[in-house]
Amino acid sequence: MPFVTRIVDAITLGSDHPLRRLMGYYAVLVLLTIGLHFLTPQFSRLFFDNPQGSSPETPFMLQDGLVGGASGDASTTTMAQLLLLTAVTLVGTVLVMLPVTWVYMSAREVRGHNAMLVQTLLILPIVVTGIVFVVRNSLALAFSLAGVVAAVRFRTTLRDTRDVVFIFLAISVGFAAGVYMLGLAALVSMFFNFVVLLTWRFGFGRNVLAPTAASQWKEPLSSLAKSNGSTEVPDRDVLLALDSGRVKALAERFARVRKMMGRNNRRPKYNAVVFVTADDVSAAQQRVEYALTQCTRRWVLDEIVSHVGKPSEMYYLVRLSKGSNGDDVVTSVRGTAVGVIAAVELQLADSFTQKEESA
Amino acid sequence: MRIEFVGAIASFVAMGIVGCSAVGTHTKGATIAQRDSSFAAHRKAATVTTGDPMVARWILPSWLSEISGLTLLRDGRMLVHDDETARISVIDVRRGEVTKTFVLGNGAVKGDFEGITTVGDTIYLLSSKGILFLFHEGDNDAGVRYRTVDTRLGKECEFEGVVYDSATSSLYLPCKRVLKKKEKKHEAGSLLVFRLPLPLGSTDDVARLELPLAQDDSSKKKPTFQASDITRDPTTGHLVALASRERQLLEFTTDGEVVREELLPPSGRHQQPEGIAITRDGLLIVSDEAVRTPAAITVYRWPLAPLSVVQ
Numbered sequence: 001m002p003f004v005t006r007i008v009d010a011i012t013l014g015s016d017h018p019l020r021r022l023m024g025y026y027a028v029l030v031l032l033t034i035g036l037h038f039l040t041p042q043f044s045r046l047f048f049d050n051p052q053g054s055s056p057e058t059p060f061m062l063q064d065g066l067v068g069g070a071s072g073d074a075s076t077t078t079m080a081q082l083l084l085l086t087a088v089t090l091v092g093t094v095l096v097m098l099p100v101t102w103v104y105m106s107a108r109e110v111r112g113h114n115a116m117l118v119q120t121l122l123i124l125p126i127v128v129t130g131i132v133f134v135v136r137n138s139l140a141l142a143f144s145l146a147g148v149v150a151a152v153r154f155r156t157t158l159r160d161t162r163d164v165v166f167i168f169l170a171i172s173v174g175f176a177a178g179v180y181m182l183g184l185a186a187l188v189s190m191f192f193n194f195v196v197l198l199t200w201r202f203g204f205g206r207n208v209l210a211p212t213a214a215s216q217w218k219e220p221l222s223s224l225a226k227s228n229g230s231t232e233v234p235d236r237d238v239l240l241a242l243d244s245g246r247v248k249a250l251a252e253r254f255a256r257v258r259k260m261m262g263r264n265n266r267r268p269k270y271n272a273v274v275f276v277t278a279d280d281v282s283a284a285q286q287r288v289e290y291a292l293t294q295c296t297r298r299w300v301l302d303e304i305v306s307h308v309g310k311p312s313e314m315y316y317l318v319r320l321s322k323g324s325n326g327d328d329v330v331t332s333v334r335g336t337a338v339g340v341i342a343a344v345e346l347q348l349a350d351s352f353t354q355k356e357e358s359a
Numbered sequence: 360m361r362i363e364f365v366g367a368i369a370s371f372v373a374m375g376i377v378g379c380s381a382v383g384t385h386t387k388g389a390t391i392a393q394r395d396s397s398f399a400a401h402r403k404a405a406t407v408t409t410g411d412p413m414v415a416r417w418i419l420p421s422w423l424s425e426i427s428g429l430t431l432l433r434d435g436r437m438l439v440h441d442d443e444t445a446r447i448s449v450i451d452v453r454r455g456e457v458t459k460t461f462v463l464g465n466g467a468v469k470g471d472f473e474g475i476t477t478v479g480d481t482i483y484l485l486s487s488k489g490i491l492f493l494f495h496e497g498d499n500d501a502g503v504r505y506r507t508v509d510t511r512l513g514k515e516c517e518f519e520g521v522v523y524d525s526a527t528s529s530l531y532l533p534c535k536r537v538l539k540k541k542e543k544k545h546e547a548g549s550l551l552v553f554r555l556p557l558p559l560g561s562t563d564d565v566a567r568l569e570l571p572l573a574q575d576d577s578s579k580k581k582p583t584f585q586a587s588d589i590t591r592d593p594t595t596g597h598l599v600a601l602a603s604r605e606r607q608l609l610e611f612t613t614d615g616e617v618v619r620e621e622l623l624p625p626s627g628r629h630q631q632p633e634g635i636a637i638t639r640d641g642l643l644i645v646s647d648e649a650v651r652t653p654a655a656i657t658v659y660r661w662p663l664a665p666l667s668v669v670q
Contacts, residue, residue, distance in 0.1 A: 058448075058457050058458060058459050058460050058499055058500075059456055059457060059458050059459070060420070060456070060457040061387060061390060061454075061455060061456050061457075062417040062418060062419060062420070062450075062455040062456065062457065062656075063417065063418035063455075064394065064397075064415075064416070064417065064418070064455060065416030065417060065418045065655055065657075066397075066401070066413075066415065066416050067397075
């Protein structure tokens, strides 16, 4: 509904903030309701009807029981108005449920949603409203309907437990609209939307290792940012794949590497990392260090990670020669240590910086 | 395309709003004229004693489905009240129009209201426990001030209906169900009516009228009369009680002498008659609560033709 989007954009001044957009939509809805009330006061019946039995605006013409038994001239007007009120009620039901579907699709912990359920959230209240219109004043019809529903077995599996809550809300909105309490339905759904959105926004009740919705709104993961004021953070997806122990180890490595590489505003001492894997660490170390001495300006061994059952890892911090892009270093190390190393890779410091900026 | 779509929707809504308003205005004027002539014609036809005494019948909406009592104002307008809420509606029975509605207090007054009558300009609303609510007529959709008076008869009887007789300056309250064990004998075979002189004073001033009911020779059971309302015939000064379950009328004098009993006309299809009133120009008005059929107000000529008389 692009025209609805444009109206909301105009009210929220183009803001992408979910809460503001929701408030903008409800502002449009309230203005529409007020306009409808001033145009035709009878529509106020839709919003807060008297549960004891509506008292329409008097004077009120009664149906003539002697003319056809149930209809007369006065009923023609009443029927037309009743049909119009019913149509407006159904449209109002859709307008009330529309933001609920948006919240359902957006405020989720798990990616993806049930598209059929989204449509159900719009259609179910309309059906329930119609059912309530039919059985409103007849106990016999209500029991008959209960019997029909019981005879038809409904089985559905909802992936998310919250989906059940949305279904219940749809049913309650339908019931409220059916008894001309559309105002109550709107209030309930509005409150529901904001509560769902805010609990999702602040991750109420979440696992502390799970990402919060705050990250969706481009706020940094400040717990892993440097205490020296730098706002650069490690790659978020990388961190999400790690447990707390590994996150800490990785953070310490980055801190150590950054210290050696220097800050962005200073000339780095080293500008690349050479990563070598080998089974025989001592033999590989001798040859790799000989090659690095020949083709780099300076180098230092950062760390050796020994493994059992698979090749060990050696990390060297290097300062490349002027004009070198690192390919010659890789070629030299391979050529010198052929047969004793499994693989060699070189990572320039610029690529680290680019990854941090994109995170 | 979108602009045309929005424009079409807006036009449809505007036409619907304007059309309904216009249709309403046009139809109401024609309806009133038609009903005036129809009522006069039925009234004329109903004056023939052998014909159907029904003059008019009005179907009530859902919000008037539980009318529990009727009374008439001096100018002929009829007041009706709900069973559980203190809401009073004014109805023109000749045109079938609800002219206004007002409530007691802020509209939250609840109770089991069973009867209504007028004493001068004051309206008396009676609960089944013998509590009287006194107030004056209010404007449309207004909340009127009221005060309550306890007849202190609530422990003796469950009341259904009240009427004021100006000749005796007394309220007459028929008893639907006797609560005192020693008075239980009055439940069958007779109708117990309490007479309270105004202004209300001590319960010692209360008189009890025991009206004997006619026994059907073919049945051994004592006749019953489950009173649901009572009214006064302005022409004769007699009181007329209405029985809901028996669909019967009992006419008696203010001294407790039974004049006659008669059944409601079967053409009225009364499911649960709860209210009764008699006009100065000879019309009997009976209101029915909604049961299997919608609530209705039926107007007959008065007195009814003697279709069935139980002696």
